[in-house]
Amino acid sequence: MRWSAGWFGGTGHDRLPAGGRAVSGLEGTWTVGWPGGRVRAVGQGPVALAVIGECGADNEQLERALPVVRAKGWRALTRWPGSYLTIARSGEALAVIGDLAGQHPVYWRTEGAGTWWSTSASALAALDGAPADPTALAAHLALAQPDVLGQWSLFRSVSRVPTGHLLLLTPQGAGTVRYEPAEYEPVGLRDAAPMVRAALTEAVGVRCDGRPVSADLAGLDSTALACLAAQRGPVTAVTFADARLRDDDLAYAVRTAATVPGLAHRTVPGSPETVYYAGLEDLSTLPVTDGPNAYAVTASIMRAVLDPLAARHRAGVHLTGAAGDAVLSAPSSYLADLLRERQHRRAWQHAQAHARLRHTSALTLLRRARPAARTGLAGAWRQTAAELRRPARPWVPQAERPVAWTPLLATADWMSPDVRDRLASALEVAAELAGAPARLAAWADRQDLARVGANTAGWREIALAGHGIEIAAPFLDSEIIRACLAVPADQRGTPGRYKPLLGEAFAHTGVLPPFVLARVTKGGFNALSYAGLREHAPVLQHLLGPSSRLAAAGLVTEAPVAAALQRAAAGQPTAQGALHLAVAAEVWLRQLETAPAWWEVNSHVATA
Structure with a gap:
């Protein structure tokens, strides 16, 4: 590492x-x-x-x-x-x-x-x-x-x-x-667009320094990076195409590669092993990371993408669009900020548009946002602490729960009462010290980026250890974050346009083909997550069962985890994100027991 x-x-x-x-x-x-x-x-x-x-x-x-x-x-x-x-x-x-x-x-x-x-x-x-x-x-x-x-x-x-x-x-x-600053001085989307374009161009240019360059070619974010890199030299563009995903990433990738000079396109087909949770029978195949890492769960998919690249060239740099969602768009939770600031007309207009996309009602979305609009971060943490001291909740999809500054995940309901009580006490102390931005979106954006950044660092270790390839995620660069997050969330997340900030930044520049900028679809890995949950349920039951390090610390209890795995095995909706977090943490705790030596004796002191 x-x-x-x-x-x-x-x-x-x-x-x-x-x-x-x-x-x-x-x-x-x-x-x-x-x-x-x-x-x-x-x-x-x-x-x-x-x-x-x-x-x-x-x-x-x-x-x-x-x-x-x-x-x-x-x-x-x-x-x-x-x-x-x-x-x-x-x-x-x-x-x-x-x-x-x-x-x-x-x-x-x-x-x-x-x-x-x-x-x-x-x-x-x-x-x-x-x-x-x-x-x-x-x-x-x-x-x-x-x-x-x-x-x-x-x-x-x-x-x-x-x-x-x-x-x-x-x-x-x-x-x-x-x-x-906890929050940036707001910059309108049109004014910010040239700064975003310049920052992204520089960020990609830093990585195109003579090393072989490859890039994901899938969603809008990764496609933008691949096209920027192709302006500086040849790029091997890779699309992971698994029939179970049923998205249009491959169709857009093929068309983009045929349109943009410098992009040499390769398709990586899925296989029975390119699912979540594959390969966890032998944790020695995973590199040690500094904390629980989401890519431990998806390592087989990452390796499938990197294998053909390593066969062509080592010591290269691979561009990924990780964190593009976090900086270029915004979840509808910003409705809570509009309500808090009494922008009721704008909140209603945006809620109507979001409701059409989600096949629900505007009133439902506003009701979900209203509790978060009535409190700040410290108050929200006190409420969460009180909830942790009550009995565990029955599972409900996170998207159906009220918007929160810090959402309480299903994993909290798997913990022992003692651990829940200690976490509640820690939250109450944190609430006394909280110095937070005034807007929920500003807080949530930073936390999303910190989480994605830590996970991407783990992906980088996987790529370096197994393939000698450097992972580069320009959307996580500090200058990109500054340029993008200065645009208010309600402008980045405008429901009538898909990632309007990126569209405004590259419209009429010739960098991205117009059909790419007009795209409104996005792929997802839910099918591979459920397939992995079904196919590797015995491994997960072992990891999170009686010998679990998390269980020994009271961080998970057997019954709710078993119930979640049973729902997944039956193809029913379940707490995928919670299982993902728990498995990654369990893997990490087990790896700590066999971690390499970090330090050696300072001979100058030892012989003094």
Whole structure:
């Protein structure tokens, strides 16, 4: 696994990252697994700057940024294209700055002589064998919003830097500082469109640096990236086409490849094994990830896509449209914001349009949105805490429940009363500290991106470990997030147009064919999820049964999980998302028991 780490404090630390490489000019900073070309550093006396990852700044730009470092203008150091970790030293202060989507997360733990920081929580936990924290894991399973418990990580004694914050280390101690506003000043869709186009073009350009380039060619988001890349050179475009999906991705992909020069199209057919949950009989085939990862459940599908690419070329970069939905559109939950702001006419108009798409009534949608319109984040968490202290609910599809700032998932109803009570107490404490945006959409957008970013980081490990291919998800880049989320949710999610922001950004540019921009359909993997649930039910029953690590911690109980699996096996609707979360968490907990050595002895200290 790729990770970075650093020590801030006295010189007596007794560990070094195993296989770590020191970062030039930043004493006490190491990278593990990162190629040398993705680690760059500049410095001048007590001022130093390093970027780790895909950063669009050249060395001259990094040098010119040193006065910004000296002035501690931290946010400006995150404005280059790409996705990367920033480490900046200004005198006695050190700032460690992750990205806005959690692809480069930051954690820390303080000891007597100083502070360790790392992009891997598992590595910091391994310093003394700190166990997973059941309450934090309960929040992950029941709420699926990474920032709900703020600085809690999934491990005891390891702290997490929340989204939009940086870690600031000084002789006085360690703490987090917000560098990104909780909400952006609104920019109209038409005004934002050129900025989105420029940011996406730069983001793709950063990845097209001489390596072989491949790309998904499926939905609107991935197609946009593939077409942008094709302007810079040849692209191997791949479409996963399984007859069980019954979508029109392949038809659009074939037509696009025939229209856009530079796209060489390959179709990857489905097979009996390209379903969810395949291959979980042997967890050793999965790479270790830093937290529960959704792609552990879909690894067989990912490998099917990557296998033909690896056969053609290794050390390439593969573009994916992950997170396009999160930044280019918005769920109808923004209706709660319109109601809160008394934009009743607009709320009614949008509810009518959404209702037509969902074959329901506008009144039903507004009734679902009204409770969230009447409270803020802190109040919502107190309500959720009260609900956790009541008996578990019967299962109802999430889409039928009221809109919520932090929806309580079906996994919460599978937990023991004791775990539910501890999670409720943690939520009540978090509510006292909550500093949230005024709009539900702004909060939910950031949480969706943080979740997708963490999962995509796991996909990257799968691709690197098994195929030597670098996964690139430009829609998760901080500059893309800023450009897109500045557009209000009710404009990005306008029900009369499909992803209007992307359409406005690339209309009449010649980058995307007009028939692509006119597309209103989207594929989905529900059929493969249900097929996997049916075909691999015995494996899932074993994973989540009596020997389950989650069960031992009270995070799942046998009866409701068995009932959910039985419904799936019978082809009935079930809590797919909850099962997905639980299986990924179980896989991760089992992998922790066989994780590789993270650290080695610092021989300079050992022999002193």
